[in-house]
Amino acid sequence: MGHDNCCSGSIAPDPEALPSVATERRSFIKGVGALTGGAALSSRAAADDGDEESDADRAEECRNAITFIHDGMGPTQVTGARYLKAYQEDPDQFPLNADPSETPLHMDRHEAHGTMTVFPDDPNEVVIDSAAGATSPGAIDCAASATGIGAGVKTYNGAIGGIRNEDDEFVPVETILEAASDAGLATGLVTTTRITHATPAAFAAHVPHRSMEDEIAEQYIDEADVDVLLGGGKAHFDPDQRDDGRDLLGAAEAQGYRIVETDEELADVEESPVLGLFTEDDSHLNYYLDRQSDTTQPGLVEMTEKALDLLSENDEGFFVMVEAGRVDHCGHKNDPAILDEQLEGDRAVGACLDFARDNGTAPTTVVTTADHECGGFSLGRDGIYNVDYEMIDALQASVTEGIVPAIDEEVEDVEDLQTVMSEVAGIELEDVDRNHSDADIYRAIDLGPLYAEVPALRDMLNRQMLIDFTSHGHTGVDVPLYADGPNAEFFDRARDNTDIADVMADALGVK
Template sequence: MPTPHTTESPSVDRRTFLAGLSGAVAGGAVASQFQTTARAQATASPAANAIAYIVDGMGQTQISAARYLNAYKTAPERFPLNVSPAETPTGFDAFSSRGSMTTFPDDPYETTTDSAAAATAFASGVKTYNGAIGGVRTSGGGFQRVGTVLERASAQGYATGLITTTEATHATPAAFAAHVEDRGNQTEIARQYIEDTQPDVILGGQRRDFEADASNGGTLVDAARDNGYTIAETAAELDAVDDPPVLGLFSQESHLDYYLDRKNDPENTQPSLDAMVDAGVDLLSSAGDPDKGFFLLVESGRVDHAGHANYPAQVAEQYEATQVAGQLVEYAETTAEPTFLVSTGDHECGGLTLGRDSPYEVEYDVLAAQKATTSRLRDLLAGVRSADELESIVAAHTGITALTDREVAKLRDAPGSISTILAERAGIAFTTDGHTGTDVPVFAHGPNAARFDAARDNTAVADALAAALGVSL
């Protein structure tokens, strides 16, 4: 077991640490319960497939916001009385088990996690410092790699895949298939994907990282082709791929566009998250050892980015993520092979609130009418001075048909202020432009899902995935 990130305490086993923490908080009975759960997990019945679905930045409020938006879009004449899960269920309601999850890192300076530390916990079952990908800080100040469930699964003949709406080398997917001291070293992460880990499916953004030099000459894209990868750069090209492996890079720089911009911009050629998931499970089902199944990491990553930016479109981003949650449960229930599915957020982001002072009203019609994010609207509004033209652009992309003089003045000076205008009109607010340290919901479905009918730590995700596939971390 790697040494935890500390320069003062001796190395301790992670499960021993968690049991001790539980005992300190609630006595020996709680510690005993955690130890019993760990033993039960070690003997869990394996599944054929395991899927981890991480919604970066998702907390309970984001889930609630998407629930309300879904109910409004489904039957506005019944809203809000149709918000009940019994009348208008969402994708997360389809999971058979649900609980809560702690997210803290092993960091001497920060108690709120970043995506790198959280994803390392999900992938390897160890706590680490913020910024670390697939490793821990040793007592001597060095960096020690830790094995991941994706690597262990691949070694046992399982097909493996990474799907994300962020950069393909961003923190969450990277922690499952790479090892670097600093999450910012994304060209090295790309190199490790192509030259070392070689997942059968890699779908995400930022082709630039893969245009770096490969170890044996040429670029990493060239090396991927030499290794048999089909390269896809558009939704149509991905749809045409018949066999793995595939490297799908759907932006030259940065992440895939936000959900609303991908959906409503007629010139956008990027695939939707649900299309990437469909392609991923189809391709992985035909890859690897025929006697084995697959491991797949799926990330809806831009809920987090919308939270950082305080974009009201975070609600729409979560709406897409919630739809995909239902898609994954449907796959797990209809495929012939037993499939374990676990979904959670690595942390909440933005401190979203549903309600803004008083009256206690959120205008979901405003959120439902939005067709573009601030990211796109800012570009469309830049340099526009005419009040009529400003109103025309805003109306076309948000449904707001009458701007106040104050709103027009704000948009002339700062087009990005459309975020504030939309939030005020909708009656929502954000409390921070960073992560928050709240517990996050966790959902599970399939074999042994009931282990998540309780409060768990984020390292339990790695335990569950490894147990499902019958591999050891």
């Protein structure tokens, strides 16, 4: 089953070229003492010195942990989201109200602010067989980075929950989600991508390559025991769409999962386990802008709040990974909808922090970060010291999945294009390129689907908005890192993506 991976335009490798799966399995815990020079971060290390951990010690430990991943977020995405939010809240005072003290992002609320390095197991290797295509030295894909975050190990691009050993075999590695589940905690995965996509998969599945999404779905149902699974990609569970015809929907129901497919059905769920599959095929959830009309898909905030509500019913606590997954896709497509995706993720971060800081909530560690930056996004371009946030705010649909499909379906002449731009995009055609007539713009877009989908309209809008991208792929820059709650102080500096799992494990008291 083929689909548009996060690193679009790639081709899955020949299965014969993938490493075989070893029978061994590695634990991910390096030990927080190794990360801190011997100093424990929570009560866990001290409690381990005794024969048994006391009830008082357990009560003092963090029982909940939330890892929030903005897939594809770099420093510029954060800055742009802040400015767009400031413009939306008070255009008359903008940009003077963009001061973080006046218009804070929810990410600003974290106690600790740092940065994080992200690179694969061999930064000098040019990978040609991963879903990322040819990867420049130092740039990592979603699979390898999520495995680093979730299991605390460096691995090759494309690997899901495992590493390649000296014999060129794929070795599964235990993840923080699995360690939490083994300790009796509830677990969850929430994403705006397919639920079998690379980032969520790396926390609960183990396959040599991210393209093996049918196998990932099988592992979720047969082995992983995840209490809350919310995302897109029903095709990988549906017997009518799977290559092997296996009915994973029926298998999930037999294990007690309630399967929901709309926002209303999700709102009615009162207990786990739940499997939410909000797209009928193998697609992701719609972009945020495209989800604001004519859809039954839930938003990321709604999914996050529901997951936290369900998981917090477990008296032992929980671990959940939440992903704003389509920031990355906007980066790959160079789509100006990127800042709206970033802001939706930030609102979901706010929901996590509101939950964590509620007086009735057990101590909760929240770590918010990215797996990598995507697109080489920039604010300002062509030597012009400005960004048109008014135009960015006016945008009502993504270019690639909202505006272009409407053009392909409805546009026969320049008047049709004027209507689509006004009613679907929220931007008048004359504002798309102020140096050319509507007729000239129509001719530029009407050169065919390739031109409509990729360079013409998108590049015109980006040029007028004064934003730009240097790449259609991932870049190697450090990414933002935030933390709140127990052990947050560990992240108030530069860290590596492989540090997060160990600190989370220490906070949760799991081994």
